[in-house]
Amino acid sequence: MTWAAEFASSINIPATQFLTFSIAMIVLFLHMINKPGVEFPFPEIYMRQHEMLQIQKLAMENDSKVNMKDAFMEAIRQSRDIILVKDFEVKYMNYLSELVSKKIVPIGTLVHDSIDQNDVGIMQWLDKKEKGSSVFVSFGSEWFLSKEEIHEVAQGLELSQVNFIWVIRFPQDEKISIHDVLPQGFLERVGERGMVLEKWAPQATILQHTSIGGFVSHCGWGSLTESMKFGVPIIAMPMYHDQPINARIVEHIGMGVEALRDENGKLQSEEIAKVIREVVIEESGEVVRKKARELSEKMKMKGDEEIDGVVEELVALCNNK
Numbered sequence: 001m002t003w004a005a006e007f008a009s010s011i012n013i014p015a016t017q018f019l020t021f022s023i024a025m026i027v028l029f030l031h032m033i034n035k036p037g038v039e040f041p042f043p044e045i046y047m048r049q050h051e052m053l054q055i056q057k058l059a060m061e062n063d064s065k066v067n068m069k070d071a072f073m074e075a076i077r078q079s080r081d082i083i084l085v086k087d088f089e090v091k092y093m094n095y096l097s098e099l100v101s102k103k104i105v106p107i108g109t110l111v112h113d114s115i116d117q118n119d120v121g122i123m124q125w126l127d128k129k130e131k132g133s134s135v136f137v138s139f140g141s142e143w144f145l146s147k148e149e150i151h152e153v154a155q156g157l158e159l160s161q162v163n164f165i166w167v168i169r170f171p172q173d174e175k176i177s178i179h180d181v182l183p184q185g186f187l188e189r190v191g192e193r194g195m196v197l198e199k200w201a202p203q204a205t206i207l208q209h210t211s212i213g214g215f216v217s218h219c220g221w222g223s224l225t226e227s228m229k230f231g232v233p234i235i236a237m238p239m240y241h242d243q244p245i246n247a248r249i250v251e252h253i254g255m256g257v258e259a260l261r262d263e264n265g266k267l268q269s270e271e272i273a274k275v276i277r278e279v280v281i282e283e284s285g286e287v288v289r290k291k292a293r294e295l296s297e298k299m300k301m302k303g304d305e306e307i308d309g310v311v312e313e314l315v316a317l318c319n320n321k
Contacts, residue, residue, distance in 0.1 A: 022221045023085055023092045024249055025242035030099045033073070041095065044252040050265030051244045076100050089249070119202050122165065125195050126206070132213030132289075134163035135235065135276055136206050139218040143239045144171055149267050150181045153216075153237075156259075156272025157194065158186065162280050163211070164194045167201045207232050213280040213289070216259075216272075219246040228255065231296030233279050233288045235259055237267070254291040 024045055031040055047055075076083075082103045085093060093104040126134070137153070139145060145153065150168065157164050170176045178198050187196065203223070206212060207230045215227045216235040224246055227234055234256025236247035250256035259275040262268055278285045 021242040022224075022246050022249070023089065023096055025245045027092050027096050027099065028245065030096070034099055042092070045245055045248055047244050048265075050261065050263070051238075054240055054265065076102075089253075119205065122195070122197075122201065122206065123209075125165070126209045126211045128192075129163050129211035131210045132280065134165065134211045135214040135216050135280060136201075136203070136212055136232075137164055137166035137216040138201065138203060138223070139169075139237070139239060140220045140223065141169060142220075143218060144169055147181050151183050152267035152269045153272060154183050154186050155269035156267075156276065158190060159269060159273035160276040161193075162214075162276050164190075164216075165197065165201065165206060166194065166216075167197045167199070167203075169199055204230075214276060216276065219243040219250065221246060224250065228292070228295050229299055231293045233257075233285070233292040235272075235275050235279050237272070253295070255288060255295055256292075257285075257288060 024042070027042075028040060028045055031038070082105050083096075083100065084105050084107045085096070093106065097104045135157075137157070145168070153166075157166065168178050168181070178196055182196070187194070204226055207215060207226055212232055214235050215223070215232045216237060217223050217227065219234070219236050219238045220243060224234065234250045236250050236256050236258040238244040238247040238258070247256075247258050251258055257275050257279055259272045260268070261271075279288055
């Protein structure tokens, strides 16, 4: 059985969550429904064996009685003549249009780019760092690293010798602090080179700061669009659901590099350190850094055009009621 067929037979994600995924993930899913046995036209999109096992594990743990496939297809059926999408890859949008026989209209990134000046300590820390010398580390609000994973990330950051701001989150029902999970002596060893925050940080504000030269990210679509908008290259560390697919896209378009796990899906501190240094510091990473800047400029130029297009489509839709 191919990885795609295996994925199709095992996925069991609530439809409301699935609709927040990237267009590439949705296109893959619809292709497998509409064209079983036909080769997927975008070979850059694939999943590794350990990622498949993770999805199957999550599917077994999901007790939802809603058939995601039926709910998703019903949502598509009930939509009018257009579908608004938050994406940037034209080829995936074009293929989605073919699969659902509806017009796909991009709405831009919808990224909130105002600066939050209330976090004085964070801004002061960032202001002391050289341009492009630091990374922001965050794995989103829905995935919590295990203690083992936190140790691997911490060791990777320490080995990299790159400045960092790291946000660590814990489930609300767990009484844990960062001091309970970080390696012994880690905060003392990194000193002023690192800042570790618990629960929350002003992500958009941090990513816009000139000292940020990379984003160690789980590759949730919202985080990726923010990173693209602000021209920050990605150190990809996908966790679950559509994030591995998003990480493949990041590498395919050239604005990031994935920190590979071992064959069992375990994070590797040395690999994390290597990729951080490549993306942020080393000469070999200039191609990635340049691509991130180019994408940012392109998205800024397209922003107003896309919103104007959305308004025109919605007005036309209302007039045809």
